[in-house]
Amino acid sequence: MRLDRAVDDFAAHLAAERGFSEHTVRAYRSDLGQLVDFAGDRGLTxxxxxxxxxxxxxxxxxxxxxxxxxxLARRSAAARGLTSWLARTGSAVADAGVRLKAPRPDQHLPRVLTRAQIEDILAGLAARAEAGDPEGLRDLAIVELLYASALRVSEVTGLDLASLDLGRLTVRVLGKGSKERVVPFGVPAQKAIVRYLEAGRPALLERATEVTNAFFLSRRGARLGTRAVYRLISGLLADLPGSGPAGPHTLRHTAATHLLDGGADLRAVQEMLGHASLGTTQIYTHVSTERLKESYRAAHPRA
Known part of the structure; x- marks a missing residue:
């Protein structure tokens, strides 16, 4: 089989059968496209x-x-995934990448906002929503839900009307690998969501060209995209002190860390975040420890 065709078929397999997100499939396809070019330069096709x-x-x-x-770690994973799939499907004699390794990625602590910073952000959004602006009501509901439930941006934009249970204060999301989970949210998020449903979404829906069950709508009445949420969050975080990414994942990191700061069980946080491995969730315990050390150094006279 031609290598370029194999990459196309493998990408289709990841999307249709493995349930990989559009973002991950696009990244893998780009990585493997580089591999195809590299092999082609050596006459291998x-x-x-x-x-x-x-x-x-x-x-x-x-x-x-x-x-x-x-x-490099992602490229290694993409290559191993491809060669394993080729061997399983009989498109290659052997799995060429079974012993391929890549350097472990550097472990950086995620950016986490303080409670005061979160409160200021939400207060600013609430003031904007008071005017009844449909997009203002929507943006407040999005940020409240992101912080309350520690959802991924793709999970938020993928919500439909039936995804939320306002009586039980839960949201049903489809996470990585098409794994479904139910996540709780609090009363402030519920109030923001109700206001959006009553006054924000109907106004946005009037601009739609077709009927949609999408929960969060764009200014044109279509399903809101992840890029729009990235722009919203990066704008809110732009002037805040701190280094690191300034996107929706910062709110996910912040929610997880604040839960652990408040005494939440690590496995409960793992389930809430939808992490397959407890080790992935444990990064937030390191964040909590570092925050404790900073507070100690700043406050204790003999630190």
């Missing part, structure tokens, strides 16, 4: 010509180009 040495040379060249360890 079919799947049976893939070898461990070729894959290692590709990763080495990527590292020499200055790519981050996290990018």
């Amino acid at each position: 079919v799947t049976d010509e893939l070898s461990l040495d070729l894959l290692r040379d590709w990763l080495w060249k990527s590292s020499q180009a200055g790519l981050a360890k996290s990018t």
Whole structure:
């Protein structure tokens, strides 16, 4: 099989059968497209010509180009996924990438906002929503829900009207790998959501060109996209002190850390976040510890 066709088929497999998100599939396709070009420069165009040495040379060249360890790790994972799938489907004689390794990505503590910063953000959004602006009502509901439930941005934009149970204060989301989970949210988020449903969403829906069950709508009445939420959150965080990414994931990090600060059980937070591994959730215990150390150094006379 031609290598470029194999990448297309593998990407379709990830989306249709593995339930990978559109973002992940796009990243894998881009990485493997680079592999196809690298192999092509060496006159290799079919799947049976893939070898461990070729894959290692590709990763080495990527590292020499200055790519981050996290990018190299993703490229390694994409290549291993491809070669494993090729072997399982009989499109290659053997799994060329079974022994392929990549450097472990650097472990950086995620950016976390203080409670005061969150309160200021929500107060500003609430003031804007008071005027009855449909987009203002929507934006307040989005941020309240992101912080209350620690959802991923794709999970928020993927919500439908039937996804929320306002009586039980729960939201049903479809996470990574098409895994469904039910996540709680609080009364402030409920109030913001109700106001959006009563005055915000109907006004936005009037601008729609077709009927939609999407929960959060754009100014044109269509399902709100992830880029719009990124722009919203990055704008809210732009002037706040602190380093690191300034997107919706910051609110997810913040919610998880504040839960652990408040005494929540680590496994309960793992379930809420939809993490497959407890080790992924444990990064937030490190954040809590670092915050405690900072408070200690700032407040204790003999720190």
